Amino acid sequence: MRLARRHHRQGAAAVAVIASLLVVNLIIVGFAVGGARDQDLTVRRLETIRAFYAAEAGANMALRELMVDSDQDGDGAVGTISDDGNSANDPSLPSAPFMVDMVTDGPQSTLTSVGRSGAAVRTIELVLQ
Numbered sequence: 571m572r573l574a575r576r577h578h579r580q581g582a583a584a585v586a587v588i589a590s591l592l593v594v595n596l597i598i599v600g601f602a603v604g605g606a607r608d609q610d611l612t613v614r615r616l617e618t619i620r621a622f623y624a625a626e627a628g629a630n631m632a633l634r635e636l637m638v639d640s641d642q643d644g645d646g647a648v649g650t651i652s653d654d655g656n657s658a659n660d661p662s663l664p665s666a667p668f669m670v671d672m673v674t675d676g677p678q679s680t681l682t683s684v685g686r687s688g689a690a691v692r693t694i695e696l697v698l699q
Contacts, residue, residue: 617688620666624685625694628668631661632681633696647672649681 628651635642636649643661645654651670652660660667666687673680681696 613688614690617690618692620663620687621685621690621692622694624663624666624668624687625683625692626685627663628661628670628683628685629681629694629696632670632672632683636698649679651683 631642631651632649635651639648641648643651645652647653649670649672651668653669653671660669662668666685668683668685670681670683673682677699679698681698683694683696685692685694
């Protein structure tokens with residue numbers, strides 16, 4: 571009789587240890603999955619910021635071309651940046667290329683600057699009169 575009780579206690583202890591290890595394992599997996607999701611969100615935010623800064627750099631570069639009235643990037647037009655239909659030669663910040671298009675309608679010109687980084691694309695429009 572004593573032997574049977576000892577085996578039941580040992581069996582109950584083994585089940586309790588296995589159950590507690592399973593709970594700890596599930597908690598660790600939950601943290602790992604949650605951390606990966608937060609990391610992906612952070613990467614997307616950084617890509618968005620890089621794309622915005624690239625678009626801003628393109629707009630500033632186009633404004634400079636217009637102020638000095640000279641084609642600074644060699645695309646053949648003043649006020650546009652790499653507006654030649656070839657995205658392979660777009661100027662870029664580290665890992666964030668940009669291009670600027672200009673549409674003139676009478677005395678008004680609209681500059682559209684597009685910056686890209688990863689999956690993010692940001693556009694800035696400037697209206698000049």
